Amino acid sequence: xxxxxxxxxxxxxxLTEGSGTVAFSSSHLGTFPIDWKSRSEGSxxxxxxxxxxxxxxxxxxSMALSHALAEYGTPPERVDTSASVTFKPGVGxxxxxxxxxxxxxxxxxxxxxxxxxxxxTGCPVSxxxxxxxxxxxxxxx
Numbered sequence: 452x453x454x455x456x457x458x459x460x461x462x463x464x465x466l467t468e469g470s471g472t473v474a475f476s477s478s479h480l481g482t483f484p485i486d487w488k489s490r491s492e493g494s495x496x497x498x499x500x501x502x503x504x505x506x507x508x509x510x511x512x513s514m515a516l517s518h519a520l521a522e523y524g525t526p527p528e529r530v531d532t533s534a535s536v537t538f539k540p541g542v543g544x545x546x547x548x549x550x551x552x553x554x555x556x557x558x559x560x561x562x563x564x565x566x567x568x569x570x571x572t573g574c575p576v577s578x579x580x581x582x583x584x585x586x587x588x589x590x591x592x
Contacts, residue, residue: 458503460485473498491540501536501544504580508547509534511576519570520555523562528554529592546584547577554592563591 462471462485472482489497509532520527532551539545549571555563567589571577577585 473503490538499538501538504544504576505534505536505547508536508549508574508576508580512549512551512570512574515574516551516553516567516570519566519573520553520558523558523566525555525558528556544580544583546586547580548586548588550588552590552592558591560591564589 457476458473459476460471460473463469467487470484470486473485474482483498485498485500488494490499490501512534513530513532516532517527517530530551530553532549535548535550536544537546537548551567553563558566567587571585571587
């Protein structure tokens with residue numbers, strides 16, 4: 452049975468002078484500000500579409516990896532994943548780099564790397580991002 456997730460954005464003004472907000476239907480945290488300057492120059496206080504994609508990629512990959520490890524017979528104790536999504540103004544989103552560190556008893560680093568690569572390929576968000584380069588750095592804790 453399909454599940455649909457929703458978010459909404461409001462924008463006022465031109466691309467470079469305007470600003471807006473984004474909100475998630477599942478969150479009671481309110482809205483998050485968005486603007487072009489943060490997107491094109493970076494910001495520690497204002498979100499960007501790429502930060503939202505990074506959150507989706509990191510969480511999806513963590514779930515895919517956890518599932519793959521359990522299927523192999525070595526469920527993880529912990530999986531910590533970050534995703535860094537790169538945006539180049541005038542070009543677009545150019546890549547996503549996954550960095551995962553996991554605690555998985557009874558697994559060799561080589562097998563962990565193999566399973567992590569499979570999870571990267573099988574992750575639905577990775578599949579949705581098939582038009583960009585996706586890289587992976589995977590280490591055991």
